[in-house]
Amino acid sequence: MTTSAPTGTIVPTNEELPVLRLSQPECPDCGGPVSRNGGYERHPQGCQPLRVQRYICANCRSFSPTHPAVADDHHYPRAVTQLATTIDVLTDSSLENRQDALTIHYNVRPSDQQIHNWCTEQTAEIVANDLPVISGVFTYDEQYLTIDGSRAYRLTVYDELLRAPVAETIADRCTKETVREFLTTVLGEKPVHVVTTDGRSDYPEIIEDKLDAVHHRCNFHFLKNGEKKLRNTVFESVRYTNTERLRGAIVWSEFKQVFASQSYEAAVRRFGAVLDKIEQLPKELRTAVKDVMEEFDTFLGHLRHEAVPSTTNNLERYYGHTKPTQIKRRFRSDEHARAFLKQQMSLHTLKQGLISRERSLSLGRELFPTVSMEQLEPLFTESKQRYLSWRDRETD
Numbered sequence: 001m002t003t004s005a006p007t008g009t010i011v012p013t014n015e016e017l018p019v020l021r022l023s024q025p026e027c028p029d030c031g032g033p034v035s036r037n038g039g040y041e042r043h044p045q046g047c048q049p050l051r052v053q054r055y056i057c058a059n060c061r062s063f064s065p066t067h068p069a070v071a072d073d074h075h076y077p078r079a080v081t082q083l084a085t086t087i088d089v090l091t092d093s094s095l096e097n098r099q100d101a102l103t104i105h106y107n108v109r110p111s112d113q114q115i116h117n118w119c120t121e122q123t124a125e126i127v128a129n130d131l132p133v134i135s136g137v138f139t140y141d142e143q144y145l146t147i148d149g150s151r152a153y154r155l156t157v158y159d160e161l162l163r164a165p166v167a168e169t170i171a172d173r174c175t176k177e178t179v180r181e182f183l184t185t186v187l188g189e190k191p192v193h194v195v196t197t198d199g200r201s202d203y204p205e206i207i208e209d210k211l212d213a214v215h216h217r218c219n220f221h222f223l224k225n226g227e228k229k230l231r232n233t234v235f236e237s238v239r240y241t242n243t244e245r246l247r248g249a250i251v252w253s254e255f256k257q258v259f260a261s262q263s264y265e266a267a268v269r270r271f272g273a274v275l276d277k278i279e280q281l282p283k284e285l286r287t288a289v290k291d292v293m294e295e296f297d298t299f300l301g302h303l304r305h306e307a308v309p310s311t312t313n314n315l316e317r318y319y320g321h322t323k324p325t326q327i328k329r330r331f332r333s334d335e336h337a338r339a340f341l342k343q344q345m346s347l348h349t350l351k352q353g354l355i356s357r358e359r360s361l362s363l364g365r366e367l368f369p370t371v372s373m374e375q376l377e378p379l380f381t382e383s384k385q386r387y388l389s390w391r392d393r394e395t396d
Contacts (some may be wrong), residue, residue: 001028001288003028004028004066005022005028005064005065005066005072005195006022006065006066006104007065007066007067008020008021008022008052008053008065008066008067008068008070009021009023009065009068010048010050010068011024015106016050017041017049017050017051017053018048018050018051019039019050019051019053020042020050020052020053020064020065020067021053021065022053022055023181025055027057027059027063028063028345029057029060029061030059030060031057031213032057032059032060033057034055034056034057035055035056035058035282036053036054036055036056037054037055037056037062038054039051039052039053039064040052040054040064042067042320043071043078044067044069044074044075044076044077045075045077045080045108045110046076046077046080046106046107046108047067047069047070047077048316051192052064052065052067052174053065053219067166074204076108076110077106077150077223079106080102080106080108081118082103082369082370083105083106084098084102084110084118084119085100085118085119085367086194086367086368087101087248088118088340089343089347089348089367090344091343091366092323094147095112095116096112098115099112099115102314107168111192112210115253115320116332116336119339119340120333120335120336120339121335121339122335122340122341123335123338123341123342125169125338125343126168126169126182126185126186127167127168127169127338127341128166128167128186129165129167129343129345129346129349131159131162131164131166131349131353131355132261132355132356132359133162134159134162134166134190134191135159135160135161135193135307135326136190136191136192136193136194137156137157137159137161137167137193137307137309138159138187138192138194138195138196138219138309139157139158139160139195139196139197139199139225139309139312139314139315140155140156140157140158140162140183140195140196140197140203140312141156141158141312141313141315141316141319142155142156142174142369143156143319143323145323145331145335145337146331146336147172147330147331147332147334148229148331148332148333150172151174151315152170152171152172152337153170153174153178154168154169154170154172154317154319154323154337154338154341155168155169155170155171155174155178155182156168156311156315156319157182157183157186157187158314158318160196160307160309160314161307161354162353162354162355163314163347163353163354163384164345164348164349164352164353164354164355164382165345165349165389166187166395168341168345169182169338170283170334170337170338170341171273175264176202176206177207178355179202179203180202180206180210183195183206183207183210183211184210184211185270187211188210188214189191189210192207192211192212192213192303193214193307194214194215194216194305194308194309195207195211195213195214195215195216196216196217196218196224196308196309196311196312197215197217197218197312198217198218198221198312199215199217199218199221199222199225202334203215204298209222214301214308215298216299216302216308216310217295217298217299218310218311218312219259219299219311220310220311220312220313221311221312222288222299223259225288226252226255226285228286229284230249230252230282230285231255231331233282233284234248234249234284235280237282240282244282245282247280247332248280248281248282248285250280251277251278251280251281251282252285253269253290254270254273254274254277255274255281255285255289256395257270258270258271258274258292258300259299259300259310261300261303261351262302264285264300264303264304267300267303268296271293273291275288277288288327294382295327297326308362312347313317320350321344321348322338322344322347322348323344327391343367346363346367347367348368348378349363350363350364350379351379351380351381351384352376352380352381352383352384353384354383354384357388357391357392358375358378360373360376361373361376364376
């Protein structure tokens with residue numbers, strides 16, 4: 001088996017260029033003696049040019065020592081590529097801004113295509129998170145992206161109890177078949193108890209029939225849509241008098257309190273009071289009340305079972321932290337977009353995911369190769385720190 005060449009030492013000489021050589025020359029494969037075998041010049045960007053000493057082993061092969069700061073077959077120091085990828089992971093800066101940062105810190109200016117290549121890696125069509133366990137309690141949502149000038153969709157399954165994304169993919173279209181294929185591929189062989197989504201009509205069939213799980217509606221999206229109808233339709237319509245608008249707003253407020261109930265029984269009582277006044281609601285809002293009446297547990301099931309997520313807000317926050325809607329979400333290619341998803345999945349799991357210290361350190365070093373646990377711990381959220389403290393006490 002061929003062993004990688006050892007790291008050399010840069011030694012000044014009387015010649016024009018210093019020499020990269022081994023302080024104790026020996027064959028990396030057999031450990032036997034070696035002899036010098038010529039050399040060649042190397043001119044890495046951002047580093048001093050030098051001459052690399054080549055060695056040969058009589059029994060094995062010829063080889064050259066590795067540069068201490070620049071990987072073999074690379075033109076830029078590791079520190080340059082690490083800074084470029086760190087900026088990509090932690091910020092939403094443009095390629096030009098990353099060029100500027102590298103120029104200021106290391107006096108090098110790689111092309112924007114070179115930086116793009118550093119930040120892009122080959123991934124599977126579905127980017128899966130390597131979680132140690134799965135809770136079975138999930139949320140699902142989509143987000144718009146722009147790839148090479150065209151609209152695309154980011155599909156995500158999020159584990160609510162582990163506080164981490166499970167899997168993501170990029171799709172050109174977000175049809176029912178696209179969603180079905182994604183969810184069944186990601187969750188088909190996993191335990192699935194409940195999935196909370198927004199109000200798209202395709203979801204119940206996929207989740208209940210294909211995954212044999214409970215479908216729960218996101219309260220936030222549901223009430224937000226009702227609020228929009230109240231403001232934009234009822235309040236702006238000349239068909240309603242001010243008295244009718246006020247009465248409708250009061251009943252709608254009482255309807256919202258159903259979702260704020262502290263117990264399932266209290267929600268039932270409050271909903272019954274709303275039904276007694278349903279005729280006072282403008283017809284644009286009655287549909288929402290009737291939806292809840294027909295599928296009460298789909299909207300209020302979280303009051304029966306504490307683990308059921310009432311909203312998709314944690315997944316929405318994950319989107320907000322990784323690619324907020326206020327920022328133009330643009331990528332050059334599907335490969336770049338999937339590489340970004342993989343990075344952000346790992347970063348979010350590192351900071352918030354309820355996983356062990358060892359797994360957290362492993363994730364951290366995938367993103368930032370030289371990082372230590374002492375450097376990582378300040379990144380952890382308070383809830384993760386409490387979880388790790390609990391694990392430490394359990395171990396003791």
